[in-house]
Amino acid sequence: MRAFLGVLACSLTVLSVHGLYSASDDVVELNPSNFNREVIQSDSLWLVEFYAPWCGHCKNLAPEWKKAATALKGIVKVGAVDADQHNSLGGQYGVRGFPSIKIFGANKHKPEDYQGGRSSQAIVDAALNALRSLVKDRLGGKTGGTDYGKQSGGGAGNKKDVVELTDDNFDRTVLDSDYVWMVEFFAPWCGHCKNLEPEWTAAATEVKEQTKGKVKLGAVDATVHQGLASRYGIRGFPTIKVFRKGEEPEDYQGGRTRSDIVARAMGLYSDNSPPPELQEILNEDVLKKTCEDYQLCIISVLPHILDTGASGRNSYLEVMRMMADKYKKKTWGWLWTEAGAQMDLESSLGIGGFGYPAMAAINARKMKFALLRGSFSETGIHEFLRELSVGRGSTATVGGGALPKINTVEPWDGKDGVSPVLHDLSNPETDLLLKKHLNIFCKA
Numbered sequence: 001m002r003a004f005l006g007v008l009a010c011s012l013t014v015l016s017v018h019g020l021y022s023a024s025d026d027v028v029e030l031n032p033s034n035f036n037r038e039v040i041q042s043d044s045l046w047l048v049e050f051y052a053p054w055c056g057h058c059k060n061l062a063p064e065w066k067k068a069a070t071a072l073k074g075i076v077k078v079g080a081v082d083a084d085q086h087n088s089l090g091g092q093y094g095v096r097g098f099p100s101i102k103i104f105g106a107n108k109h110k111p112e113d114y115q116g117g118r119s120s121q122a123i124v125d126a127a128l129n130a131l132r133s134l135v136k137d138r139l140g141g142k143t144g145g146t147d148y149g150k151q152s153g154g155g156a157g158n159k160k161d162v163v164e165l166t167d168d169n170f171d172r173t174v175l176d177s178d179y180v181w182m183v184e185f186f187a188p189w190c191g192h193c194k195n196l197e198p199e200w201t202a203a204a205t206e207v208k209e210q211t212k213g214k215v216k217l218g219a220v221d222a223t224v225h226q227g228l229a230s231r232y233g234i235r236g237f238p239t240i241k242v243f244r245k246g247e248e249p250e251d252y253q254g255g256r257t258r259s260d261i262v263a264r265a266m267g268l269y270s271d272n273s274p275p276p277e278l279q280e281i282l283n284e285d286v287l288k289k290t291c292e293d294y295q296l297c298i299i300s301v302l303p304h305i306l307d308t309g310a311s312g313r314n315s316y317l318e319v320m321r322m323m324a325d326k327y328k329k330k331t332w333g334w335l336w337t338e339a340g341a342q343m344d345l346e347s348s349l350g351i352g353g354f355g356y357p358a359m360a361a362i363n364a365r366k367m368k369f370a371l372l373r374g375s376f377s378e379t380g381i382h383e384f385l386r387e388l389s390v391g392r393g394s395t396a397t398v399g400g401g402a403l404p405k406i407n408t409v410e411p412w413d414g415k416d417g418v419s420p421v422l423h424d425l426s427n428p429e430t431d432l433l434l435k436k437h438l439n440i441f442c443k444a
Contacts (some may be wrong), residue, residue: 019053019082020062026069028079032089036259039079039104045131046077046104047114047123052084052331054295054365055098060118067120068127076127084331091273092210092266097293103127105134109206157205163218167225173218174243180215180268181243182252182261185222185229190237196256203261210262211269217261242268275325278317281337281345284406290333291364291403296388297333298323300376301346303356304339305417313412316357316376323381330389332361341409348399361388367398 021027030038030048039046049065051058069078083090083098093102093111101114103126116126165173165183174181184200186193204217222229222237232241232249240252242264254264281287281299291297302308302316317336324334337345339356349369351358359372359381370393374380387393398404 019080019085020051020058021066021080025066026073026078027066028077030079030081030089031086032259032263035081035089036257039077040108040259042077042108044077045127045134046079046108047072047127047130048078048102048104048111049080050083050090050093050095050098050100050102051080052098052295053082054084056292056365057118058099061099064118064120064123068123071120071124072127076131078127087270087329088263088267091270092262094210103130105130106137109209157202159201161204161208161217162201163216165218165220165225165228167227170220170225170228175245177216178245179213180265180272181218182215182265182268183218183220183241183243185220185232185234185237185239185241187223187237188221189223192256193238196238199256199258199261202258203265206258206262207265210266214272215265215269217265244268244272270329273328275321275328276332276334278320278324278334278336280411281335281342281406281409282411283408287335287345287403287406290335291362294333295331295363295365297335297362297364298385299345299349299360299362300336301339301342301351301356301358302336305412306419307356309416310414319376319378319381322378323385326382327385338412342404342406344404345406348404350396350399359384361385362398363395364403367401368395369398370395 019029021029023029027049028038039048047068049058049061051061065078065080072078081089083095083100090100093100101123102111103114104111112130114123114126116122163173174183184193184196186196200217200219207215207217220228222234222239228234232239241249242252243249252264254260279286279290287297298320300316300320302313305313308316320334320336324332339346345351346358349360349362349371351360351371357376359376360369361384362369370384370388372381372384374383384393
């Protein structure tokens, strides 16, 4: 019994899953350690798929991707990144869903999104079209900036993208800023600092482009601005620290190459990125897409608008948004519906008997779900989601073993509800609305 419960609990856990490709395939497996060498510094055209092993669409694409890689062997490089495992690399290229396919052509630092079909033929056609464009550009003398990543030290960025920081401007520029800062404290005579300089400069340019200026790289000459060096306990060179508004600075412990620095910067950018969208379940497509595209979908069933009014509903939605922000690094979708609007969904999750608001987490791949048993509050939901994250908590099978039928409904207009006119029960529509409302809450 214990083993059975363990299996059920793991069904909702973020598991380490084997990738979709192996060494025997013609698809090159890419990761943060080899991506710069294989792709960025390459003269070849690359098609790169960013995938998650649990993603159904990715599994469907895998055999077609392998066929395309074999057909393009020696002509165009075809690679794949397990972005669930290497999320910093996915974040570096703005990957928000799976699978995402990028074409790395003339300018390796600005890949193009692939928008074509998912068949091997469509992929090959797109690759050959991109290859023709690349060759045409080279004939015309356009390099697209490919030499940038091939220069000594990982590429020469724009030195202006590294902000010069001093005793006079540090507090105003860094500490009072809403941006995230990575700051190098250096000494001009330091050999390691000289080796880091081209990497730091190239990273600063790329990070500026990738984060739209939301993460910045700066540098302090600690031999001149000794007040700053003393304030932050600088004892050796180079020392790199991360500054976020309102928080204590933290030491950077990563590698010293451009790709290492960019990967850390993109991780910081992801930390400060907007939370996933909280969507109302308006039709079947909303539920299906969210639950199939994400590892978990978190669904709340909120009280009828007549019981909470707009202010009460907004308070519940605000709690959900706070939780979505807290768990935004997870590959989870966030949905809500009104009590009674999706009765088949409530029935399949056994929600009706627990009252409202209610919350469930669904793993659509396993057709398993877990219910929030605690309070619908920041503390209660955090405890619920934390238990799921570490593989604890009881689960059950979704009623019917499949996602239920979803009614198409109008979106909430953000206003208070309008009560039925009780004396006008001769009106069939009013009578139906009243009966529906009473039926919902008599069950609770």
